[in-house]
Amino acid sequence: MIVIIDFGSQFNQLIARRVRECRVYCQIEPPTVTAEQIRSWSPEGIILSGGPASIYEKNSPRVDAGIFDLGIPVLGICYGMHFMVDTLGGKVKKADKREYGFASLTAGQQKGLFAGIGNETVTWMSHGDSIDALPEGFSIIASTANTKVAAMANTRKKFFGVQFHPEVEHTAKGRKMIHNFLFDICGCKPSWTMKSFARDTIGQIQETVGDKKVILGLSGGVDSSVTALLIHRAIGKNLTCIFVDNGLLRQNEAAQLKEKLKSHLDINIRFVNAASRFIKALAHVTDPERKRKIIGKEFMDVFEAEALKIADADFLAQGTLYPDIIESQSAFGGPTAVIKSHHNVGGLPKKMKLKLVEPLKYLFKDEVRKLGKTLGLDDELVWRQPFPGPGLAIRVIGEITRKRLDILREVDTVLQEEIRQAGYYRKLWQSFAVLLPIKSVGIMGDGRTYENIVAIRAVTSKDAMTADWAKLPHRLLGKISNRIINEVRGVNRVVYDISSKPPSTIEWE
Incomplete structure (x- = not known):
């Protein structure tokens, strides 16, 4: 196990990913954690993250x-290195x-952190401070043209510091450096797998829940499905899932999911149709954050009414993932800016008086998929593309009406058919599709049209923290556009979104 101290870096999740890619468990902790707490966990090492502050500033973390x-190895990255110094x-x-940006690193030694790295390698720098004097027992082990102390070490105590970011893709040998720290310096074993995670988590759920009852809002996505399967393995029939049809799903999605969930999951599931209630509550609302909050409130009200029918329920389970927490707020109240709120982040209404169970909250999406495969979840559910909790409400830009939802559903049906047929769905x-709040002039037959514009969004990513627009073949895009304009009444123009994340988000709202 490795403990990562969160000093507010936007790259914290990447540090965790790199450690887990080496099959070593890690957990991110706030700076308020004590040395005694860390000692009680018996970690093999500590990584101090970067952060936006300067160590000499007042109130720096x-x-x-x-x-x-503690007598265990420590690796400081950027601000973490400055804290160590x-x-x-x-x-x-x-x-x-x-x-800032790429820098050529010259390593003074080919051992320890830099074993197998070579004399010269490319790294990614992002700093405005530098080391003026090393602590006693430390020596410089790497430099760049601009930064004399680009890396330092106290090899006797196994303390290391790097000014650059080994966790980002831009540092060419960054994964190797982290590998060296984990295995050569900390002595970790590559034993953390989804099989071991499932075993440990099932045990934790059993210990936490005991013989009490748990309810779960099941959406049919991989996150909630894996959460359901994991908890069901732990407590069996004491889990009841509630599927709320909010009227914001894709074409025939509620019926299809009902069939899939019942056939693939041997779990108690209750289905609730609340479409009219949600659409009425969203009337005339155009602000995306208001949409999310209204949908969240309506969901909790519907969910609560159904949950009250389940006697003696003490826990609510959610399929919250780590990127949900990062985008909603800094996981530990740090300086990360709120980008957009997530429907399953932020706790519960006090009146519900249920305790939260979130077994996936420190996993990334690809890890959840691996966990689903390990648990035996059907491939169709494991590989289902992410679908937002607010559904089509944040893909209909502007006002929500039944007519606009129906247009988008028809467009989306065409898009999904073509994406699957071309073999791109799992890639x-x-x-x-996104329905825009503007119209454009067109010509159909010999007549003028003034109708809706639809944007197509397709992205590639590993964990949704970053994403790139997909370079779909022009022929495929042309076929999608042609079918939409010909088959969906009310649309006369299709555009393709070629923005990456960052600076854009994946969803438009």
């Missing part, structure tokens, strides 16, 4: 200095020249 007395008696100052992270 700090963790218990006792971590350096400042705490152990060195000095950090504002750099004469800031360094893409998401592919969907």
Whole structure:
């Protein structure tokens, strides 16, 4: 196990990913964690993340200095390195020249952190501070043209610091450096797998829940399906799932999911049709955050009414994932800006008086898929593309009406048929249509039209934290556009979204 201290870096999730890719378990903790807490977990090592602050500023984040007395290896990255230097008696100052982007690193030794790296390698820098004086017992082990102390080490105590970011793709040998830290320096074993995660999590659920009852809002997506299967393995019939049809699903999706879920999951499932209620509540609402909040409130009200019919339920389960938490807020109240709120992040209404069970909240989507396969979930559910909790409400830009929803459903049906037929469905992270709140002039037959514009969005990604627009063949895009304009009444123009994340998000709202 590795403990990652969160100093507010946007790359924290990437550090965790790199560690887990090496089949080593890790957990992210806030700077408020104590050295005694860390000692009680018996980790093999600690990684101090980067962050936006400067160590010499007032109120800059700090963790218990006792971590350096635990006798375990520590790797400091960027700000984490500055914290190490400042705490152990060195000095950090504002750099004469800031360094952002690619930098050629010259390694002074081919062992320890840099074993198998070579004398020269490309790294990714992002800093405005630098090391002015090393703490006692440390030496410089790598430099760049701009940064003398690009990496440092106290090999006797197994303390290492790097000014660059080994966790990002731009650092060519970053994965190798993290591998070296985990296995050569910390002595970790590559034993963390989805099989071991499932076993441990089932045990934790059994210990937490006991013989109490759990209810789960089941959407039919891979997150909630895997959550359901995992909890069902732990407590059996004491789990009841509630599927709420909010009227914002794709064409025939409620009926299809009902059939799939009943045939593939031997779990208690209750189906509730609340479409009219949601559409009425969303009338005349155009602001995306208001849409999300209204949908969240209506869902909880419907869910609560159904949950009250289940006697003695003590727990609510949710399929929250780590990217949900990152995008809604910093996981531990750090400086990360809110991008958009997520329907399953933020707790429960006080009146529900249920305790939360979120067994997947520190997993990424690809890990959830692997977990689903490990648990024996059907491939069709495992590989279902992500679908947002607010559904088509955030893909109909502007006002929500039944007519606009129906137009988008027809468009989306054509899109999904063509994507699947062309063999792209499992190659893409998401592919969907967006109905825009503007119209354009067109010609159909010999007449003028003034109708809706539809945007097609297709992206590739590993975990939704970053995404690139999919380079679909022009022929396929042309076929999709032609079918939509010819088959869907009310649409006369189709555009393709070629923006990546960041700066754009995957969903439009």
